[in-house]
Amino acid sequence: EKEGYEHFMIKEIHEQPKGVSETLLRRLDKEEKVTLDGIKLTKEDLDNINKVYIVACGTAYHAGLVGRYAIEKFAKIPVEVDVASEFRYRDPFVDDKTLFIAISQSGETLDTLAALREAKRKGARVLSVVNVVGSSVARESDDVFYTWAGPEIAVASTKAYTTQLVAMYLVALHMASVKGTITEEQYKEKVNELKTMPDKIQKILDNQTKIQHLADGQFNNEKVFFMGRGLDVHVAHEGSLKLKEISYINSFAIAAGELKHGTIALIEDGTLVVALATQDHLYDKMLSNIQEVRARGAFVVGVAKEGNKEIEKTADVVLYIPDTLDQLTPILSVIPLQLLSYYIAVARGCDVDKPKNLAKSVTVE
Ligand code: M6R
Numbered sequence: 483e484k485e486g487y488e489h490f491m492i493k494e495i496h497e498q499p500k501g502v503s504e505t506l507l508r509r510l511d512k513e514e515k516v517t518l519d520g521i522k523l524t525k526e527d528l529d530n531i532n533k534v535y536i537v538a539c540g541t542a543y544h545a546g547l548v549g550r551y552a553i554e555k556f557a558k559i560p561v562e563v564d565v566a567s568e569f570r571y572r573d574p575f576v577d578d579k580t581l582f583i584a585i586s587q588s589g590e591t592l593d594t595l596a597a598l599r600e601a602k603r604k605g606a607r608v609l610s611v612v613n614v615v616g617s618s619v620a621r622e623s624d625d626v627f628y629t630w631a632g633p634e635i636a637v638a639s640t641k642a643y644t645t646q647l648v649a650m651y652l653v654a655l656h657m658a659s660v661k662g663t664i665t666e667e668q669y670k671e672k673v674n675e676l677k678t679m680p681d682k683i684q685k686i687l688d689n690q691t692k693i694q695h696l697a698d699g700q701f702n703n704e705k706v707f708f709m710g711r712g713l714d715v716h717v718a719h720e721g722s723l724k725l726k727e728i729s730y731i732n733s734f735a736i737a738a739g740e741l742k743h744g745t746i747a748l749i750e751d752g753t754l755v756v757a758l759a760t761q762d763h764l765y766d767k768m769l770s771n772i773q774e775v776r777a778r779g780a781f782v783v784g785v786a787k788e789g790n791k792e793i794e795k796t797a798d799v800v801l802y803i804p805d806t807l808d809q810l811t812p813i814l815s816v817i818p819l820q821l822l823s824y825y826i827a828v829a830r831g832c833d834v835d836k837p838k839n840l841a842k843s844v845t846v847e
Contacts, residue, residue, distance in 0.1 A: 483635075489834045491636035491728070495820050496687055498641045499680035502813065504630035505645040506676055509652050514673055516656040521609065521625040523653075525660050531581045534561040535606070537569045537597045538585035539844065541639040541723060542646060545611075546585050547716040548812050549650030555809065556664050556672075557657035566593035567847075570600050578605035583653070586610065587634055587642035588843035589617025598622055611649045613642050627653065636835045637842050638728050640820050643720060644683070647813050651676060675807050679814070682804040686817045693818055696783065696799060697825030703754060707745065707775075708735040708819075710758035711768060714785075717812045718758055721819030728837050729827040738771040751779035756819065758785045759793055760803065760811040772796040783822075785815050 487493035511517045534553055536546035543565050550561040564574070566584075570593060576582065582601035586594045589612040598619060602608055610623035613631050620626045629645035655672055658664035706725060708718035715737045722735035736745050738757070749755070755775045759768035765786075772782050773796050784797030787805050794800055801822075803814040827834045 488828075489636065489824075491638050491640065491824055491834050494634055494636055494641045495817070495824065497632060498644050498817070499684045499687070501629070501631040501641045501645045502648050502683060503680040505648045506652070506679070508630060510673065514670070516652050516659070516673070518627065518653070518656055521627060523609075523657060523660060527607075528559075528657060528661055530579060531559065531607075532579045533575075534559055534581045534583060535569070535574065535576060535601065536561060536563045536583045536585065537566050537594065537601070539566050539591050539593055541643050541720060542585040542587060542591075542594075544716055544720040544723070545643055545646035545650060546583070547719070548647055548713065549583070549585070549654065551713055551716070552651050552654035552809070553657060556654045557661055558663045559657065564597075566591065566597040570597040576601050576604040576606050578607075580604075580606040582606040582608045584608065584610040584612075584619055584623065585646055585650075586617075586619045587613045587629075587631070587639055587646075589614045589619035590843045590845050591619070592845050592847060595619055595622065609653070611646055611653075613645070635842070637837055637840050638724055638823070638834070640724075643816060644813055648676065648679070651810065672807065672810070675810055678806070679810070682806065682814055683817055685804050686814065690821050692799070693801060693821045694825050697822060697829050699826075699829065703731050703826070705748065706731055706733040706754045706756065707749075707780075708733065708756045708758070709738040709741065709771065710760075711738050711764040712761040713808070713812055714758035714760055714764075714768075714815065717815050717819065718756070720816055721756060721823070724820055724823040725826065727840060728823055728834050729830055729832055730837075731826070738768060741771055741774060746774065746778065749775050749778040749780050753780045754783065755780040756783045756785065756822070757797065758815055759790070760785065760787050760815050761808050763808075765790060765792075769793060769796055785818055787811070
């Protein structure tokens, strides 16, 4: 079943161009408009919504953070994002004017399911973004947006994440077009750019020798930091989770602007810092943050868009992603981080597909 790959995780990483393309193309009609088919998000529905709540766990939660950005940016609706285990116990402000979005690969995560039931009880409409057809979350939702990642076997979620991102962008763009908060031209620009994602992901996958080489370790891997600004922070969190769960390295993610407020105290000679710098308006700020950690001895791996070469002067190694709209970078920037985690875990001899203490879906509290 691994089709020649050594692990399910690396096979699933390579299945992302296909999963992203399926998730996307099934939701675009002949005129290249997002069609949500049966999903009820008409003008009337949206006029009745004054708030969106996105709730999920782990990687799906990280996809929700990007979803918040997209819905707020494109559709101009306020969004809150919460981890399901917090949401369900904190009596959140949810009523019949709330759209509740649950994100779950398996559709069986107990906390997510319980949060969904709580939101429903309070009158919210429930839309879920789910990979497994007919799963509990899907069955209990008013509407379902299925991701087309195909079965995900490895505990570390990869293709589920990128397809969840696509789903969230499509929901956000659809809402924006229905509400008229985005021009036709902007809408087309984003849809067209989304369509280039499968090829761009493939390009990163075809050039992974640098990452493999890196993973063989020129750094002190007792602890690893991921940092970024804007959308990059969310990807930093996802990269960090991936690394810790499969390689057992103590890894953290922070908003780079927070460095000086504490974390920089932990930087030592050779500490690996993965610095995401894909956002044009935050690029210079990230370069200064990279300088700050390097001055304290960090070994910095930068992630930047092709063409933004200035980072080479400050980072030790730079991993490039193909150029794209800043608003869509997470679909690409997560790929080198998935690969880096995978190769580090393999180099450390870890059981990549079945890391200790973890289950693929968490159906208990
Ligand atoms: O099936 P779900 O998407 O609801 O699962 C949520 C998390 O348990 C899951 O994403 C977990 O964090 C992964 N092991 C991350 O790689």
